[in-house]
Structures are given as C-alpha cells and as structure tokens.
Amino acid sequence: MKVQQDTINNFFSLNSTRFAIPVYQRNYTWATEHCAKLLEDIVAITKDKNKTHFMGTITFIIHLVSEENSLRNTQEYVIIDGQQRITTIMLLLKAMQQISTNEQIKNEITRFLSDGSISNRLRLKPIKRDREAFALVMEGRWNEITGFSNIKQNYHFFIKELRGYIEKGYSIEEIYSAFLRLKIVGIGLEKGDDDPQVVFESINATGVHLEGVDLIRNFLMMGEDSNRQQNLYDRYWKPLEECLVKESVIKDFIEAYLRIYYGAKVKKNDTYYTFKQHYKEHFSNDIEGLMKNLCNYSRIYQIFIDEHFNLARSDILDKKLVILRQKISNIVNLKFGVSYPFIMQLANDFEQEKLDFENFNAMLELLISYHARRAICNFESNALNKVTYELYKNLLNSYDVSSEGLERFLGQRDGREIFPNNERVKRAFEECSAYSLKSHCKFILYEIEKLINAEPPKDENLEIEHFYPQNPVEEWREFVGEEYERLESIYLHTFGNLSLSGQNQKLGNKPFKEKVELLLENGSLKLNEYFTNMDTWGIENIKERSAYLAEKFCEVNIFRDISKEYRIKPLLKTLADNLTNYPLRILHFPNGEKCNVKTGRELAKAICDYIYKNHKEKAQKFIGDENPPFFTFDETKATHKANSDGSISIEIGCEEGKFWFISGASLQNIGKNLEKFITSCNLKAQDFKIES
Structure with missing residues (x-):
C-alpha cells in the first residue's frame, strides 16, 4: 500500500x-x-x-x-x-x-x-x-x-x-x-x-x-482491472440487472439466493458478509463461477416478478410452461415469499431436466394448499420459515425431491408446522375471518367457482362481495332480526357471507331480494346461485353456506389434502408438557369428555370448571388450605394483578360464589399453574391431553 x-x-x-x-x-x-x-x-x-x-x-x-x-x-x-x-x-x-x-x-x-x-x-x-x-x-x-x-x-x-x-x-x-x-x-x-x-x-x-447490493457488486469485481471488470459486468451482472431491474428486487433476490445455501441463518441486514462466506465456502477463487451461478438464478427469479416469463425447457410444451407460471403467480399473490428459495431450486432442477413437469406442478400445488389451509386455520405464518428454507435440503437428504417426497415430509409436520387436514379446515371455515385474508379469500372463492362452473368469468373483473353488507341500512337489520349484532361482530367477514361479483357498487346495501335478483341477472357466477332459493339470511344460513364452501374447497385439486398414508397420527401433549408455541385445538378430559379450546384462557377455564364440577371437595380444600398464589376469592386483587403486569384473570363460578384463576399470560405459565392445581387434587396432569 x-x-x-x-x-x-x-x-x-x-x-x-x-x-x-x-x-x-x-x-x-x-x-x-x-x-x-x-x-x-x-x-x-x-x-x-x-x-x-x-x-x-x-x-x-x-x-x-x-x-x-x-x-x-x-x-x-x-x-x-x-x-x-x-x-x-x-x-x-x-x-x-x-x-x-x-x-x-x-x-x-x-x-x-x-x-x-x-x-x-x-x-x-x-x-x-x-x-x-x-x-x-x-x-x-x-x-x-x-x-x-x-x-x-x-x-x-x-x-x-x-x-x-x-x-x-x-x-x-x-x-x-x-x-x-x-x-x-x-x-x-x-x-x-x-x-x-x-x-x-x-x-x-x-x-x-454502501449497503447490501452495492457492496456485493464491488466485492465481485473490485480486484480486477477495468477490462476484466467490463467483461464480468457485461456477461453476468448486467444481465442480472436487466432481469430484475429495480434495486429493491435485486436485494430481495440476493437474500432468497443466499437462503438456498444458508436457510434461516441469513439476516436481512447482513447479506454482504453472508455472501462473502458463500464465496469462500462454495466458490473459493472462482469469482466467475459465482457470478455465473448468481446470474442463472437471477434469470429464474423472474418467475416471481414477470407474469410473462416462462422457464426454459425445450422438451416441454409451452402450454405446460404456462401452467407452471400460473401456479407460481398464485404463490406470489398469496404472498408466500418464504417459499421462493425452494421454488428456485425446483425450477433450476426442472430446467436441467432433473425434475419433470408432473412432479414440479404437483409440488407447487402442495405448497399452495399448505399455505391456504394454514391461513384458513389462522396458523402463524412465521412458522413456515423453518419449514421452507430447509425444505429442499430435507427432501434431498431424507426423502426425495418429488411430489411424493414433499407429501411425505409435510405429512410429518405437527404443532406449529402442521398441514391442516380436511376435518380441521372444515371446522375453521365457519368462523375464519376470510375477508381479512384478502388475496387468499378471492383466490379460494374463485377456485371454488372454477370447480362448479365450466366457463367462469375472468377473475380480474371480480371483487369480494359481502352478502350481508358491511355497512347495513336499518332494513337489513330488521330483516335479520335481533341476532344482527352477533352476525356483524362474528360472522360478517366469514366465507359463508362472502361471494364474488363484478358489480359491487351496484349491489351495495340493496335489500335482500333485490340483491339476489341482481346477482343472478348480471352475472354468470355459479357461486351466487346458492342464494336463489333463500328466503332468510342470518347466522345459521351463513354457517350452512360456510359448510357448503368448505366441502367444495376440499374438492378443489389445488387445495387437496395429504394422503392419509403419509400422515403421522396426531401427537397429543398433556398438561405435564411445555405448551410454549403449541397450537391448542381440543382438550381431552380424563373421563373421556372433550371440548374445543383455542387460547390459554379457554384452556384454564375449561380445566378449572371440570375439576370444580367433578372433584369439588379436593378443589375447595386445595384453594382454601394451600392458599395458592394463582387463585383468589378477591375480585379486586384479581383485577389489579391483571392490570399491573398483564396476567390473565379468569372468573370461575361455583355454588359458594366466585373465585379467580390468575396466571402469567404465556402458555408455559398457564400450563405450570394448572399442573400444580391438577396434581394437588390427586389427579394426573398426563390425563389432560391436548390435541393440536
């Protein structure tokens, strides 16, 4: 120097x-x-x-x-x-x-x-x-x-x-x-x-x-003289920029590219140093090899950003390439971005003729079904990071990079990563806030329309329509009756009250009969024929239509369930286990009874009610003699505790009056306190089983 x-x-x-x-x-x-x-x-x-x-x-x-x-x-x-x-x-x-x-x-x-x-x-x-x-x-x-x-x-x-x-x-x-x-x-x-x-x-x-992309571009070409730089730039980096155009897209691409090699270890603000590590570990002393690999994947990445781009495979008919493009467009519209690194690897295998059309297409459909089903069941989307980032590696090492391998792998997921089955999806349909899912909602309704209609209208002309309006006039509320408040608070945005229409402004707050007539007169949607013979519209009608749509959803091939032979039996956790991040669904009591629970609050109330009903003397003795910190008969104390540190406070009714269960709000805290209560009543925590 x-x-x-x-x-x-x-x-x-x-x-x-x-x-x-x-x-x-x-x-x-x-x-x-x-x-x-x-x-x-x-x-x-x-x-x-x-x-x-x-x-x-x-x-x-x-x-x-x-x-x-x-x-x-x-x-x-x-x-x-x-x-x-x-x-x-x-x-x-x-x-x-x-x-x-x-x-x-x-x-x-x-x-x-x-x-x-x-x-x-x-x-x-x-x-x-x-x-x-x-x-x-x-x-x-x-x-x-x-x-x-x-x-x-x-x-x-x-x-x-x-x-x-x-x-x-x-x-x-x-x-x-x-x-x-x-x-x-x-x-x-x-x-x-x-x-x-x-x-x-x-x-x-x-x-x-300088950040991310600039640093990486400098790293790739800095050590070369200007002629060599120009050659590398023209052959590899310029085509990459022409494929991806925007700086923000290039940044997203490089993150997805690095996840192919490092999965969830890639940090958004640390891509430059991860890229240097990638060069050292996979392309040591071969800058041109790295740039060639990067350029190839950038071309493939266009499948996520260019609706007219098809993958390159000379032995496959254009019609089939368009089908693949449409499936990937669905994944993009569903905002399933964490699946991009996996799809990029599949696309690379497909172009190199290591993966055939049938398997690639079926794997894309499984990804769509997995994402849509989890959205309906309101599962956390961030749980998918761990699954998808390592998916190709897991298939390669333990299964097979094929639709059957993917089906077997997804069938083994449980807890937060589960692939919801038909039974669970049908239950979730009834109360799923479908309208809040936006892109999922329209996509699901349109796929159902395609199932029941041989000539569906183009989806870009359609919008989601609330049958019972979002802002109802008094006439609608009188038509529904006294249950209108419950309908508006719980069922307004569920699948049963939603349909598709190309004339939302015209429909608006029109009264029930006018709305039905307009839906039928001005559209060719089979979805709306459901309303033809309806004389009433209330909560039960919405529930019935939700059940109907749930059945149709499960019949759509792109939303198909995993074969039962590939599924593991549901794993049950008990009150003796750590329940952190465990998705609650059904609580099984020692006497064979069961009930639905979705939250820690519902779990605690169900168990306290069960014990007090079936083991009253033991419960009273424990609460009265032991004076445990998670029970109190003082409402003021319970309210103060909940307000001061975010604890949950659950009112339990009994013949003698009321008492309150108090606990930290995490599932782990609730589970530990309930376990103490159960064992103190000479019961076994292992006998209280929770199905996810």
Missing part, C-alpha cells in the same frame, strides 16, 4: 497514468451544491499563496495495462473511493480551460485531462453510462448531450460560477493557482500485496455507507 499526501498539481502530472471508474460503481451523482462547496473552498485560498485546502482521499488499485501498438505499459488507477470527487475535478478543469484566455493555462489543463500515453486518451475513464456525456464535454460538444446529465449540469454550473467570480474581481489565474494547491491523500493498493476489499470495507465503515 502506498499512501502519499500531495497537491492536485503533482497527482495529475503523472505521465502514462489513467484513472478508471470501475464498471460496478454508480453513475456520477454530485449535485450543484457539492460543486459550489468545492469552488468556494478554492476561492477562499486565492489571495494567500501559502494557503492550501485538503479535499479528501482518493483510493485506487494500481494495475499495469499494455498500450495498443506499443511495448509500453500504462498505469491504470482503478478508483475504489473518490469517484465523485475526481470526476468533479475534471469538469472544473475543463470549465477553467473554457473560460481562460491564458494559453499556458489552457495547455497545462490539456496535459492534466489526457493520460500522456501514445494514444493521448482522456485521463479519466468514467463508467459506460457516463462515458458519452463526459467525452462530449471534454471535446467541447456539450450541446450534443441529450436528456438530463449531472455531468452536463455541473459543467455548466462551473462555467457560470467562474464567470461570476471574475465579475467580482477574481482572476482565472488566481483561481487556477489555488486549485493546484488543493491537497489530497492518494492511497494506492498494489494487486497481490493488498486486499482492496478489506480497505474498501474500512472506508465504507465511515461516512455514507
């Missing part, structure tokens, strides 16, 4: 030296305020020839590049920090040359602006996107620049400002002399002796940070 503080005069006087802006750098972006500050700093030292001004550092990698038609080498300084600064200096020099009438100054600037080689090229080689505008300015043909250009704008700014300073009494000779006294620190890195990436990371740790 060579570090030297010097004046601009000496730094730009080097013969056979060219400055190259790396191809991976961003466009020239300095605004006029940056240029104004630089010029102000120069003018401030014009009157005192002993004064200098430090304008910063320029860091570069030194390469020796052969000159054309010569045995000589040119030193190429590949700029890794200072691109904006050095480009601005060149524009200012050209502006001073244009303004000056001093031939000596004009000739000196000409030498500064060229590299001193036999071919006498411009000393600065900008990136391709800035190269034409820069060359036109240097050739005095700035008026030929089309469109907006920071290069053109800042050159004009310098011309205008220099003339302004001359009008104020400054001479161009004074300004030029002050310019030559500017000081910079040049940090030259020599290939083989220094690691430019380490230096760049140190520089990036101060000032304005």
